[in-house]
Amino acid sequence: MGIVTGIYPKSENLRKVIGRWQRGVSGSGELDEALENETKRYEDISNGVSINCDPLFNWFDIFRPLLTAISGFSVGPLRRFEETNTFYREPSLESLPVLNSSFDTLLEASESLPLPLFRSNKNSSACFPGPETFFSMSNNTGNLSKPEFINSLVKAYSEILSKTGRNSAVIMERVPPGADSIKAINKHLSGKKIFLYATGPLEESSFRGTDQKLHSIIAKPEFAGIATAHSQIPGFELVDAHNTRMESPKEILDKFAKLSHGNGIIAPTDYLDFLPSVIADRKVALLSEVVS
Amino acid sequence: MSQKNLILQEIGSFRKPEYLSSRFHKIIGTPEFNEKASKATVEIMDLFERAGLENRGVGGEMFRWEMYEHLAYNIKGIEFKGMVRSFDNRYYRKGSVTKQISTLQSAHEKELSFLLQNFQGKLKVPITGPYTMMDWSFNEHYRDRRELANAFADIIRDEIILLQSIWKKHRGNEVLEVQIDEPATTTHPSEMDIVTESVNRSIQGISGIESSIHVCYSSDYGYLFDQLPDLKVDGYNLEFANRDLLERGKDAASRPGFLDVGRFRDANEHVNEKRFLGLGVTDIHIDTVESVDLIKDRIEFSLKQFERPDLIRINPDCGLRTRSQDVGFQKLKNMADAVHSIRKEL
Numbered sequence: 001m002g003i004v005t006g007i008y009p010k011s012e013n014l015r016k017v018i019g020r021w022q023r024g025v026s027g028s029g030e031l032d033e034a035l036e037n038e039t040k041r042y043e044d045i046s047n048g049v050s051i052n053c054d055p056l057f058n059w060f061d062i063f064r065p066l067l068t069a070i071s072g073f074s075v076g077p078l079r080r081f082e083e084t085n086t087f088y089r090e091p092s093l094e095s096l097p098v099l100n101s102s103f104d105t106l107l108e109a110s111e112s113l114p115l116p117l118f119r120s121n122k123n124s125s126a127c128f129p130g131p132e133t134f135f136s137m138s139n140n141t142g143n144l145s146k147p148e149f150i151n152s153l154v155k156a157y158s159e160i161l162s163k164t165g166r167n168s169a170v171i172m173e174r175v176p177p178g179a180d181s182i183k184a185i186n187k188h189l190s191g192k193k194i195f196l197y198a199t200g201p202l203e204e205s206s207f208r209g210t211d212q213k214l215h216s217i218i219a220k221p222e223f224a225g226i227a228t229a230h231s232q233i234p235g236f237e238l239v240d241a242h243n244t245r246m247e248s249p250k251e252i253l254d255k256f257a258k259l260s261h262g263n264g265i266i267a268p269t270d271y272l273d274f275l276p277s278v279i280a281d282r283k284v285a286l287l288s289e290v291v292s
Numbered sequence: 293m294s295q296k297n298l299i300l301q302e303i304g305s306f307r308k309p310e311y312l313s314s315r316f317h318k319i320i321g322t323p324e325f326n327e328k329a330s331k332a333t334v335e336i337m338d339l340f341e342r343a344g345l346e347n348r349g350v351g352g353e354m355f356r357w358e359m360y361e362h363l364a365y366n367i368k369g370i371e372f373k374g375m376v377r378s379f380d381n382r383y384y385r386k387g388s389v390t391k392q393i394s395t396l397q398s399a400h401e402k403e404l405s406f407l408l409q410n411f412q413g414k415l416k417v418p419i420t421g422p423y424t425m426m427d428w429s430f431n432e433h434y435r436d437r438r439e440l441a442n443a444f445a446d447i448i449r450d451e452i453i454l455l456q457s458i459w460k461k462h463r464g465n466e467v468l469e470v471q472i473d474e475p476a477t478t479t480h481p482s483e484m485d486i487v488t489e490s491v492n493r494s495i496q497g498i499s500g501i502e503s504s505i506h507v508c509y510s511s512d513y514g515y516l517f518d519q520l521p522d523l524k525v526d527g528y529n530l531e532f533a534n535r536d537l538l539e540r541g542k543d544a545a546s547r548p549g550f551l552d553v554g555r556f557r558d559a560n561e562h563v564n565e566k567r568f569l570g571l572g573v574t575d576i577h578i579d580t581v582e583s584v585d586l587i588k589d590r591i592e593f594s595l596k597q598f599e600r601p602d603l604i605r606i607n608p609d610c611g612l613r614t615r616s617q618d619v620g621f622q623k624l625k626n627m628a629d630a631v632h633s634i635r636k637e638l
Binding site: 009010012015018019022060061078080083085086087088242243244245273274275276277278279 | 373374375376377378379380381383384386388427428430431432476479480509511
């Protein structure tokens with residue numbers, strides 16, 4: 001199986017439409033149509049990947065739409081996104097997160113593209129920032145307790161899935177998901193297919209005290225053991241999302257064979273928004289080829 | 293090195309006039325481009341002079357569009373495969389290094405030649421540094437990031453040698469000032485040794501120049517200051533105003549953005565060849581024009597931390613191209629007025 005998740009790079013056409021919308025030259029109708037067409041195009045090219053996720057074309061960064069959909073946050077200053085040359089708006093955590101009743105119908109949200117959160121069909125997975133990542137990349141202005149924040153946020157994620165009729169979600173952690181996160185996922189999302197996608201390290205200690213295996217943990221090859229031990233379907237990050245160099249199918253399959261014992265998911269090392277769209281399309285095609 | 297106190301200097305880019313920006317990519321490489329870029333340079337050099345700058349850089353980089361692209365387009369071995377998002381709907385061209393890199397043509401020769409033929413007085417040539425060029429490129433060819441940074445360093449070193457030869461024809465033994473722009477510095481704290489090695493390699497063996505490094509929006513200047521004994525540049529031109537408050541005051545609580553001046557002083561104490569500090573006193577990301585009094589507070593607080601006005605230069609945080617020409621001019625003018633006022637009291 002293969003997976004591509006997170007924010008997918010936008011085509012030149014969509015970038016231009018967004019630019020016109022931002023300048024007030026065109027209205028929401030043209031933007032909505034362009035987002036719809038782009039989402040359909042993505043669904044076509046990613047069809048062979050097997051685990052389909054919403055490409056989040058209307059997300060400027062992995063937090064901002066949630067800052068309007070969930071109360072308790074405000075939008076802060078620009079911050080560098082980890083060790084990249086990409087920036088995000090730092091969330092300011094003011095109170096414990098609670099899902100807004102009109103969470104998916106907000107249109108002209110501040111410094112964001114129009115919602116809904118997810119545009120692709122209900123069979124595709126939602127994608128959320130991991131609760132540890134959310135906490136660590138935010139400014140905790142409300143001095144919130146981390147375990148309480150994580151619990152409330154994952155509960156809000158669960159409600160979003162229920163209200164949008166989705167059965168699965170990818171939770172992307174860029175820092176090690178701690179025991180609080182694993183506990184919250186098990187508590188609030190136990191009936192859903194959850195893909196815990198760790199682009200950073202994993203720690204065995206996070207899983208102590210729980211016998212419950214997650215549906216899937218996707219990890220760097222060096223953490224394959226932890227992913228295999230604590231999930232039903234381990235995944236391995238074998239396609240470089242930070243380099244335009246194209247891997248060969250053989251290169252990926254050889255690595256997969258060493259890690260997987262025949263069972264598992266092949267994934268990129270991150271979401272593909274750090275690449276030019278034409279290269280991202282090629283990486284998706286490569287993944288489809290490898291999966292087939 | 294000049295001993296004048298609080299030298300007023302530009303840091304790099306300035307907003308291009310519409311007649312140049314709207315046609316830039318359509319005419320680059322043509323006589324029309326040279327004509328328009330030259331005309332704009334004359335205008336911005338005049339604007340800088342009226343604002344009171346003593347070192348006018350290269351006149352706001354009218355010959356350049358963007359710091360990475362400008363150098364990368366003049367290097368063989370780099371391919372552009374598309375745009376990469378930086379934030380929201382803003383994108384930049386990130387090149388892919390697909391084979392061994394080498395100079396295609398000088399990126400700065402025309403600009404410097406024009407300036408030297410038409411202007412007297414202090415100039416400073418900004419050149420994008422090897423570590424940033426490496427960090428902002430996809431590496432498809434070199435073994436690792438260090439090897440690629442050093443390959444860029446070799447290209448930059450050749451470029452500086454070429455610029456110095458042009459400089460000498462016009463200015464004789466006067467020192468050429470080169471500012472190595474390294475905004476990517478400190479984004480990977482574990483790679484500070486690569487920053488130091490590659491920047492040093494860029495200027496290795498070149499005498500008769502004054503070198504500085506420009507860094508902005510670092511999450512922690514401590515990583516940079518730790519390198520001070522080993523990093524062989526003469527000065528550090530840094531952003532401070534962006535991390536400061538807009539209210540007046542000369543105490544530490546009022547000037548949080550300038551507390552790092554003390555850390556710079558501490559690092560500088562341990563070296564024999566003292567480095568100068570370029571103090572960013574106006575924020576280039578906001579339209580608010582800081583008052584003369586606020587800028588004076590910032591400078592005077594910094595002077596209390598580092599009592600060497602001969603080793604402090606005054607500049608904007610970064611290039612002012614993000615602001616309108618009117619706002620940019622007023623920010624520079626207030627900066628100059630603040631310095632003139634403080635000099636009287638020194």
